[in-house]
Amino acid sequence: MRQSRLFTKTRREAPRDELAKNAQLLIRAGYVHKEMAGVYSYLPLGRRVLENIEKVIRREMDAISGQEIRMATLHPSEPWKQSGGWDNVDVLFKIESRTEKEYALGQSEEEIVTPIAGEYAPSYKDLPLALYQIGQKYRDELRAKSGVLRGREFTMKDMYSFHTSQEDFDAYYEVVKEAYIKIFAECGLVAKVTEASGGSFSEKISYEFMVLTDAGEDTIVYCETCNYCSNVEVTNAKEGDPCPKDGSALKQGIASEVGNVFDLGQKYPKALGFTYKDEEGNDQYPIMGCYGMGITRLMGVVVEALADEKGIVWPESIAPFALHLVNAMPNDSEAVQYADELYDYLTARGTAVLYDDRDVRAGEKFADSDLLGIPNRLVVGKEALAGNSLELVNRATGEVERYTREELFQRYGT
Amino acid sequence: MRQSRLFTKTRREAPRDELAKNAQLLIRAGYVHKEMAGVYSYLPLGRRVLENIEKVIRREMDAISGQEIRMATLHPSEPWKQSGGWDNVDVLFKIESRTEKEYALGQSEEEIVTPIAGEYAPSYKDLPLALYQIGQKYRDELRAKSGVLRGREFTMKDMYSFHTSQEDFDAYYEVVKEAYIKIFAECGLVAKVTEASGGSFSEKISYEFMVLTDAGEDTIVYCETCNYCSNVEVTNAKEGDPCPKDGSALKQGIASEVGNVFDLGQKYPKALGFTYKDEEGNDQYPIMGCYGMGITRLMGVVVEALADEKGIVWPESIAPFALHLVNAMPNDSEAVQYADELYDYLTARGTAVLYDDRDVRAGEKFADSDLLGIPNRLVVGKEALAGNSLELVNRATGEVERYTREELFQRYGT
Incomplete structure (x- = not known):
């Protein structure tokens, strides 16, 4: 959504x-x-x-x-x-x-x-x-x-x-x-x-x-x-x-x-x-x-x-969405296209994605994301646009895993 | 079920x-x-x-x-x-x-x-x-x-x-x-x-x-x-x-x-x-x-x-089950095996099947089936055991279509 x-x-x-x-x-x-x-x-x-x-x-x-x-x-x-x-x-x-x-x-x-x-x-x-x-x-x-x-x-x-x-x-x-x-x-x-x-x-x-x-x-x-x-x-x-x-x-x-x-x-x-x-x-x-x-x-x-001091933490089985896709550069048309494509690809394959496509500051988006508590956050920003792998941040542990788009599709694209 | x-x-x-x-x-x-x-x-x-x-x-x-x-x-x-x-x-x-x-x-x-x-x-x-x-x-x-x-x-x-x-x-x-x-x-x-x-x-x-x-x-x-x-x-x-x-x-x-x-x-x-x-x-x-x-x-x-004089008639979209599988010979071990296999195959592929495996007379099963109103009824009886095609009876129209097991799997086995 x-x-x-x-x-x-x-x-x-x-x-x-x-x-x-x-x-x-x-x-x-x-x-x-x-x-x-x-x-x-x-x-x-x-x-x-x-x-x-x-x-x-x-x-x-x-x-x-x-x-x-x-x-x-x-x-x-x-x-x-x-x-x-x-x-x-x-x-x-x-x-x-x-x-x-x-x-x-x-x-x-x-x-x-x-x-x-x-x-x-x-x-x-x-x-x-x-x-x-x-x-x-x-x-x-x-x-x-x-x-x-x-x-x-x-x-x-x-x-x-x-x-x-x-x-x-x-x-x-x-x-x-x-x-x-x-x-x-x-x-x-x-x-x-x-x-x-x-x-x-x-x-x-x-x-x-x-x-x-x-x-x-x-x-x-x-x-x-x-x-x-x-x-x-x-x-x-x-x-x-x-x-x-x-x-x-x-x-x-x-x-x-x-x-x-x-x-x-x-x-x-x-x-x-x-x-x-x-x-x-x-x-x-x-x-x-x-x-x-x-x-x-x-x-x-x-x-x-x-929950922790930043907000709610849902376990994967009952979270409202599996993935929180955050576009940190909503005014950059390249970032919008990149994030839109990711969103379309993942949702078409049945992954429940909440896609933060709002025109608000990245800091506000991250604070909201922490509060909402969706188990994994995927950020589209400068790094992703430069062709580097994407960061998948685990809400509960804060651990960061790096995924190429292809690896991401493999993990969520079933 | x-x-x-x-x-x-x-x-x-x-x-x-x-x-x-x-x-x-x-x-x-x-x-x-x-x-x-x-x-x-x-x-x-x-x-x-x-x-x-x-x-x-x-x-x-x-x-x-x-x-x-x-x-x-x-x-x-x-x-x-x-x-x-x-x-x-x-x-x-x-x-x-x-x-x-x-x-x-x-x-x-x-x-x-x-x-x-x-x-x-x-x-x-x-x-x-x-x-x-x-x-x-x-x-x-x-x-x-x-x-x-x-x-x-x-x-x-x-x-x-x-x-x-x-x-x-x-x-x-x-x-x-x-x-x-x-x-x-x-x-x-x-x-x-x-x-x-x-x-x-x-x-x-x-x-x-x-x-x-x-x-x-x-x-x-x-x-x-x-x-x-x-x-x-x-x-x-x-x-x-x-x-x-x-x-x-x-x-x-x-x-x-x-x-x-x-x-x-x-x-x-x-x-x-x-x-x-x-x-x-x-x-x-x-x-x-x-x-x-x-x-x-x-x-x-x-x-x-x-509904008609025999009972309820559900349209496919809201019926409790898509298919009513009726074993007309529940005391025949060959018929039981045949019907069990059909049931397992169809349910494994996501078809909602009500399987009448009860030990009651065929006439009672058909009357119950008419009353329940499931859109299509598939009967396992002598004909099926003889290797002939199976009858699929449309509850609403009474029309009979004949299916081989393979054709049936094609229709329901998606």
């Missing part, structure tokens, strides 16, 4: 009412627009990042037999009353309509997915079954905070699985855990898996995927020599205490939850009447699991964890 | 409470699940159709310089109060939160998009500007009806454009009109463009794109010899009256709206304070247009318009 046609622009100043680094940078770089506390719109660059995160998630959920659906977000009140959520989930938005019907806005979808699964899985032969969706969720938070990390509206991947036995659920949980860790790794994050309390979803234990970042809302204790990690909500351990697994001194840190898993047991199938016939023809309730992953939150956590 | 792994199944009977053909067929075929009147979830096949419609729309909106964003659907009340919509839009869902803040659920996004555009378009040089999104919309309908055609929650593409002059808007409207007609044509529909009243959006005239179908909610009069067409809401003309353009006898029919355009004038920029500097440095309000297209509605209208 030509940057001259991108309607957003960068800002020097962060808005005063945003304390979180993620929101400050995302707003300054034109990725998001704040509508009110906890609610953001996603502008073209932000939308591209979300779509790329969603692509990675879809690929991994499909690979573990997840079937993607799109569930309603405007919910009838009946299943929420049947499950008890209507009175017990404090963040549930309730709506009274003109017709005096009451609705809920989806903050999770157990009440919707359980009857769907129940309709199509009458037999043990239809299980296990894993359904997921990517869509908006709503929470009536008393205080929205941490920028896009804790919103009143946010985008989420939520998957639900149904099993004939606890063993089958436990085995599937391990499969999902591996998929989650793969997704976070592809987003440039190292996630730790903790035990946490189940909140209003379940009385059973739940698991959270946590990334250490100062913007986080949770405090965790973890062991650096084994995989022990726990949310302080569910443990008495603190910094320096011995690890219950291997005795090493525990570390304590602020972390952000980037995913969670709930073992829901038979709560929702029982409340909503989902039974299947087992091999003997008897009615049984399935065991149900829920697997969440906040997509807008993940975007914010990546900003928090990877 | 192997049909044995698709969690949905077809039903013989339509649910009793669904009068509309679109909902009856979509539910029977397992494309949608009804949550309540006017609210549906979209199951894997339905989700695929929506995604394909969205792909077509995105391509055409991008081609006319639309920039895609994702706006909030949970709206602050302030801009709605500023625009007057808070008290005047009867279908607006209002929410009172725990914090005693009031929110609106997006039924259109003028209140959100106008400040976004205003922030990034301070100068006439930044205009025209066209922003669009694809997402959920909510309407507090007194009566939801016509299946997925008029819902309380639905998926919509909404675009908004901002211009420095009426002429510029008028010219862009013509560009959008052509794009719309192209989209509808690709969905197998012929749309007529009518003038209609602007409803609560605007006091100016609006345009609607209408498809003749008995499930429609509007009555239109139209001329078969010229392009005159009008909603009866805004004309006194009726069946048999002379066409105001060429005098031919007008026809009357039931039609469904599949898109609309509103000339919003300066209403929202004035209400929400969006001014730009003109060439002389004076503050001006832009002229604004709004262009809607219901995506779940479009899916329903296609079903209404193209």
Whole structure:
């Protein structure tokens, strides 16, 4: 995309009412627009990042037999009353309509997915079954905070699985855990898996995927020599205490939850009447699991964890563009022709290029480029015009590689 | 996808409470699940159709310089109060939160998009500007009806454009009109463009794109010899009256709206304070247009318009799969091997194949195939095993073409 046609622009100043680094940078770089506390719109660059995160998630959920659906977000009140959520989930938005019907806005979808699964899985032969969706969720938070990390509206991947036995659920949980860790790794994050309390979803234990970042809302204790990690909500351990697994001194840190898993047991199938016939023809309730992953939150956590003093740093897999092509001499017709040709060649071969063709000073272009955080920057300037190789600057490391045009075409021209 | 792994199944009977053909067929075929009147979830096949419609729309909106964003659907009340919509839009869902803040659920996004555009378009040089999104919309309908055609929650593409002059808007409207007609044509529909009243959006005239179908909610009069067409809401003309353009006898029919355009004038920029500097440095309000297209509605209208007595008929561009591969002899190991090989070959080359590998009777498979409406069906049976060419049956026309395996690979194997 030509940057001259991108309607957003960068800002020097962060808005005063945003304390979180993620929101400050995302707003300054034109990725998001704040509508009110906890609610953001996603502008073209932000939308591209979300779509790329969603692509990675879809690929991994499909690979573990997840079937993607799109569930309603405007919910009838009946299943929420049947499950008890209507009175017990404090963040549930309730709506009274003109017709005096009451609705809920989806903050999770157990009440919707359980009857769907129940309709199509009458037999043990239809299980296990894993359904997921990517869509908006709503929470009536008393205080929205941490920028896009804790919103009143946010985008989420939520998957639900149904099993004939606890063993089958436990085995599937391990499969999902591996998929989650793969997704976070592809987003440039190292996630730790903790035990946490189940909140209003379940009385059973739940698991959270946590990334250490100062913007986080949770405090965790973890062991650096084994995989022990726990949310302080569910443990008495603190910094320096011995690890219950291997005795090493525990570390304590602020972390952000980037995913969670709930073992829901038979709560929702029982409340909503989902039974299947087992091999003997008897009615049984399935065991149900829920697997969440906040997509807008993940975007914010990546900003928090990877940004530097110059701006955002995206990992290649989710960056809005793979390459930032910067024409440092926009008033030189030879440079324009050179850069135009590069842009046309690379985009024709499927490389996602943001092409800074704007008529502004090179210094401003470089500052904007650092702020936007596209993984690699390619500069067209005097050197390129003199026939020398081009500089490809890695945003994260600052490392410079030199490429001839032909080598560049080889790297990106597939 | 192997049909044995698709969690949905077809039903013989339509649910009793669904009068509309679109909902009856979509539910029977397992494309949608009804949550309540006017609210549906979209199951894997339905989700695929929506995604394909969205792909077509995105391509055409991008081609006319639309920039895609994702706006909030949970709206602050302030801009709605500023625009007057808070008290005047009867279908607006209002929410009172725990914090005693009031929110609106997006039924259109003028209140959100106008400040976004205003922030990034301070100068006439930044205009025209066209922003669009694809997402959920909510309407507090007194009566939801016509299946997925008029819902309380639905998926919509909404675009908004901002211009420095009426002429510029008028010219862009013509560009959008052509794009719309192209989209509808690709969905197998012929749309007529009518003038209609602007409803609560605007006091100016609006345009609607209408498809003749008995499930429609509007009555239109139209001329078969010229392009005159009008909603009866805004004309006194009726069946048999002379066409105001060429005098031919007008026809009357039931039609469904599949898109609309509103000339919003300066209403929202004035209400929400969006001014730009003109060439002389004076503050001006832009002229604004709004262009809607219901995506779940479009899916329903296609079903209404193209289905036959055997089931749904999808046009190729939006079908959930391009090809329905049916193994009519699932207990014959040679047939299974033959069909598996075909499936692997075609999917490896990017053809979207639904492969009916289920262990059920051939007659049931063919009935299901007709109901699902995938454009072409390829049958593996005795003939194929005897080395003869394969039958490719066109769902819409019933026409049979014969292909050798090699010819088939040529047609689909790109």
